[in-house]
Amino acid sequence: MLRSAGILVLFLWLLPPSITAQEPKALPEPDERYKADILAVVAHPDDEAAVTPYLARALDEHKRIAVVFGTHGSSGANEAGAEQAAALGDVREIEARNALMTLGINRVWFLSGKDTATQDVLVSLANWDHGETLEQMVRLVRLTRPEVILTFLPGTFIGEDHGDHQASGVLATEAFDLAGNPAVFPEQVSGPMKRLEPFLENLRPWQAKKIYYFPDAERKDIFRGKGPSYSVKEISKLSGKPYWRMALDAFRAHQTQAKSYLDRIAQMDEAQIEKMATSDGWGEDQHYVLGKSLVGGSVTGDIFEGITPGAIPFVRPEVAPQPVQPDLSIELAGPWSFYAEFRRAHGLTSLPHPEPPEIALQGPGTLVIPLWMRNQTPKAQEVTRSAALPAGWSVENGTGEFMVAAKQTAAARVEVNLPAPPENNTKQAQTVEVTVRAEANGQAIGEAKLRVELRKRALPQ
Ligand SMILES: [Zn+2]
Numbered sequence: 239m240l241r242s243a244g245i246l247v248l249f250l251w252l253l254p255p256s257i258t259a260q261e262p263k264a265l266p267e268p269d270e271r272y273k274a275d276i277l278a279v280v281a282h283p284d285d286e287a288a289v290t291p292y293l294a295r296a297l298d299e300h301k302r303i304a305v306v307f308g309t310h311g312s313s314g315a316n317e318a319g320a321e322q323a324a325a326l327g328d329v330r331e332i333e334a335r336n337a338l339m340t341l342g343i344n345r346v347w348f349l350s351g352k353d354t355a356t357q358d359v360l361v362s363l364a365n366w367d368h369g370e371t372l373e374q375m376v377r378l379v380r381l382t383r384p385e386v387i388l389t390f391l392p393g394t395f396i397g398e399d400h401g402d403h404q405a406s407g408v409l410a411t412e413a414f415d416l417a418g419n420p421a422v423f424p425e426q427v428s429g430p431m432k433r434l435e436p437f438l439e440n441l442r443p444w445q446a447k448k449i450y451y452f453p454d455a456e457r458k459d460i461f462r463g464k465g466p467s468y469s470v471k472e473i474s475k476l477s478g479k480p481y482w483r484m485a486l487d488a489f490r491a492h493q494t495q496a497k498s499y500l501d502r503i504a505q506m507d508e509a510q511i512e513k514m515a516t517s518d519g520w521g522e523d524q525h526y527v528l529g530k531s532l533v534g535g536s537v538t539g540d541i542f543e544g545i546t547p548g549a550i551p552f553v554r555p556e557v558a559p560q561p562v563q564p565d566l567s568i569e570l571a572g573p574w575s576f577y578a579e580f581r582r583a584h585g586l587t588s589l590p591h592p593e594p595p596e597i598a599l600q601g602p603g604t605l606v607i608p609l610w611m612r613n614q615t616p617k618a619q620e621v622t623r624s625a626a627l628p629a630g631w632s633v634e635n636g637t638g639e640f641m642v643a644a645k646q647t648a649a650a651r652v653e654v655n656l657p658a659p660p661e662n663n664t665k666q667a668q669t670v671e672v673t674v675r676a677e678a679n680g681q682a683i684g685e686a687k688l689r690v691e692l693r694k695r696a697l698p699q
Contacts, residue, residue, distance in 0.1 A: 268381075272304070272381050272382055272383075273383050274382040274383065275296070275301040275303065276301055276303045276385070276386050276388060277303075277305075277306065277382050277384035277386070277388070278306070279305075279388070279390075279406050279407070279410035280306070280390065280403070281390065281400065281406040282307065282309055282311040282330075282402060283307055283310065283334035283337075283492070284330075284496075285406075286488075287485060287489050287492075289452065289524070291482050291484075291520075292388075292524045293341060293343065294341060294470075294484040295474070296541075297342065297343075297474075298475045299542075304345035304378075305338055305347075306349065306375065306406075307331075307334055307346070307347070308348075308366065309349070309351040310324075310348055311326070311495075312326050312327030312330070313352075313353035313355065316494045317494060317496065318497045326494065331348060333493065336491035337488045337490075337491035337492060340490070345382065355697060356401040356697060356698050357399040357400070357573075357697045358401050359392070359394065359405055359573050362400075362405040363405050371409055373423055375410065375412070376412075377439070380443065381441060385446065385542070386542070386545070387410050387450070388449075388451075388541075389406055389407045389411070389451060390404060390410075390454055391454065391527055392404055393407075393589070393591050394595070394596075395453065395455030396455065396598040396689070396691050397453070397454050397455040397456040399598065400454060404573075410449070411584050411586070414446050415554075417445070417446070418443045418552035418553070419552055425437065425439065427440075427442060428440070445549070447531065447532050447544075447545050447550060448535075449529035450465055451526065451529050452524075452526055455592075457592065458525070460592060461590050462525070463537075464537060465526040465527040466526055466540055466541055468481075468524045470485070470522070470523065471521065482520045482521050483511075483520075486515065527589070530585060532550060532553050533550065555583065555584050555585040556585040557585070558587045563612055565612075565613070566614070566619060566621070566678050566684075567611075567612045568674070569612075570607070570608065571610045571649060577591065594689050596688065596690070598691040598696050599693065599696050599699060600698075601656040601659050601692040602655070604653055605653070606652075607672070607674055607688060608650075609649070609652065609686055610647055611650055611676065612642075613646055613648075616645065618641055620640070621640050621676050622676065622678070623638065623675070624637050624677075625652055625654065625675075628670040630657040631670075631672070634655050636651050637652060656690075658692075668691050669689055670692075673685050673686070673687045674686045
């Protein structure tokens with residue numbers, strides 16, 4: 239008996255594989271319920287109002303929409319109740335979901351970023367745990383497989399210039415360039431080899447086709463003509479209301495952020511609401527800036543121009559070459575040099591940005607000008623830094639003579655004391671230029687320039 243069982247086992251080994259192999263069966267496909275045409279990526283609950291007038295139009299065109307928030311908004315104000323901090327974040331998550339549900343959008347996710355009171359995108363990215371939130375963002379692109387990503391323009395400007403808004407634009411851009419690459423977060427795009435294997439995610443790489451930005455900047459001129467514009471006054475086929483009005487109705491969910499404003503609106507009749515909308519922004523056209531398109535189309539054409547159904551292959555971003563630096567040079571560092579690198583790394587060198595770079599700050603206060611001083615010569619160099627400032631401004635520290643070692647790039651900073659902003663002055667009059675100049679061996683080696691607006695209130699630098 240034992241002997242014949244052994245022969246049977248041996249015999250099974252020798253059978254051709256087609257007899258013992260599993261019957262072929264279709265592999266599970268991605269879940270269609272989560273497929274999006276548009277993925278909007280913003281920072282805080284209520285930031286979605288920057289795009290809801292356009293999203294209301296896109297719903298008319300039967301577009302499937304998903305929205306990602308970077309934070310729960312836990313350090314915002316609360317006009318509706320006592321809840322603060324993490325508890326407020328829980329409340330604001332529901333407000334954001336309710337706002338979007340008003341439009342019928344229920345595919346809404348939150349990254350684990352945290353509110354950061356800064357204009358410096360690098361500080362926001364650090365506070366968001368950049369690596370972790372990027373992994374989450376890439377996962378959501380692979381899950382929702384968007385045709386188009388809409389997000390805040392990654393750049394620093396005079397405006398609200400919120401570091402968190404910028405961070406959402408940075409993460410969305412990085413995810414646009416990474417989600418289609420199977421070598422990035424490969425555990426997300428690997429399938430389990432064993433039954434009930436609980437770690438691998440079985441997503442597929444996904445290359446979105448276009449990315450568009452909306453800027454968080456006061457000046458509009460440099461962005462005009464860089465992408466499509468949409469009137470918000472047309473009437474929605476779905477609701478019979480203008481798009482701006484649908485967006486305002488959605489915004490009513492944000493009681494913690496705007497209860498007094500929303501209570502005022504609740505007292506108004508239709509004519510009064512319409513009049514208010516023309517003065518406070520709801521009635522303004524929506525302007526977008528084309529970041530990049532992998533499917534052609536014109537710069538100012540419709541967001542969906544050139545987009546056809548189906549996946550496209552992964553496209554590696556075209557990295558622009560590093561500009562040639564003189565042997566001795568000085569340049570702005572911090573977020574300004576980061577964005578120069580970012581635009582080069584992501585094929586966004588035509589993305590509009592102000593020249594000279596600009597910032598709005600609270601006065602009295604301090605302006606910190608971060609600098610790189612490069613010395614590629616084979617010997618140490620004495621570099622003299624000086625600052626040209628408007629009347630009433632003074633250098634706190636950072637000017638004078640400094641040694642920069644041979645073949646070294648040294649970090650430096652100039653700190654400037656800011657006066658109070660002049661009373662009753664126009665914004666134009668309050669905007670001034672600050673220049674840091676550097677000399678070595680009696681020769682100018684470069685300068686770093688900033689346009690600065692003084693305000694009574696601004697986010698910390
Ligand atoms: Zn915000």
